[in-house]
Amino acid sequence: MEHQIIIETEVEGVEAFADALREVIPAALEAEGVGLPCEVDVLFTDDEGIHQINLEQRDVDRATDVLSFPMFEFTPGEPPTPEDEDLLDPGSEVLPLGDMVLSVDHIKAQAAEFGHSERRELCYLAVHSVLHLLGYDHLDEGPQKKQMREREEAILGALGITREEDHGAE
Structure with missing residues (x-):
């Protein structure tokens, strides 16, 4: 299924991040069983x-x-x-799923803090955001958060993006 990942940036040097998003966002949508072509708009900022x-x-x-x-x-x-299909945009024939905003400063800092690559942190945050766009939440700090964390790890694991396999690699 052809999804549209529209990426804008307010910061320099995110080309590799953009490439990773074009892989991980469609993979997350597929893993969740999304049956319609979607559009996700992404903004990289600081x-x-x-x-x-x-x-x-x-x-x-x-x-x-x-x-x-x-x-x-x-x-x-x-x-x-x-x-x-009634949710599809009539002009583009895709489902406008929503918007994702990512802080490159936070991606870099959290990757260093957690001891894994910036790519792994980016992919984790993108999957996390896709799940939010699909209705998942974690405000209850209980079953909903557990459900969301399990889906995040399952999707990243299926892509081979794990903390252990990606420790420190850029």
């Missing part, structure tokens, strides 16, 4: 940029690693299917 978006959109006055803005409210584990 901590200052994501802080401003977080403040304007969520009234949260701090930088973060990733923000997700879904276009629809899906139920976790119940992805859009061909029966949901």
